[in-house]
Amino acid sequence: MTDDADESSTSLLPEPLRTVTPLTGSHRDESMDVIGWGIFLGLVVLLLPLLPFILIVWLISKVTESLTPS
Template identity: 50%
Template sequence: MSQSTEPEDPSLVWRAYDTVTPGYRGRPDVEMNAVGWGLFLGLVILLVPLLPFLVVVWLVGKLLDAVVPTERE
């Protein structure tokens, strides 16, 4: 006697999958694309003014790494 988890009757799977709702057919989601682009452009507008500060912080970090080298094993 085997301990298989598969049903003995293949039609059982089809009966369990059978449903009264119609199948879903995908469509382009243009509305959410517009929302995504709006959020992206809003973030760009907010973050671009911070770019010079980020560059300064990066340059200070590079300068400190050059002046005070860390020991590596």
């Protein structure tokens, strides 16, 4: 057992493995762009009906802010 420990401590690390595929530079990822735009448009479609309610709450807050004395 001590011989195995001595061999592992004196052995050199193996060379790093080379990849099978060649390295590519930076490029646009169109599939991720499509997913991102799809999520964005989905959120717009979901939140667009809430826009009138948000506008009403904003207007009420502005009116009450202007009516209350500072």
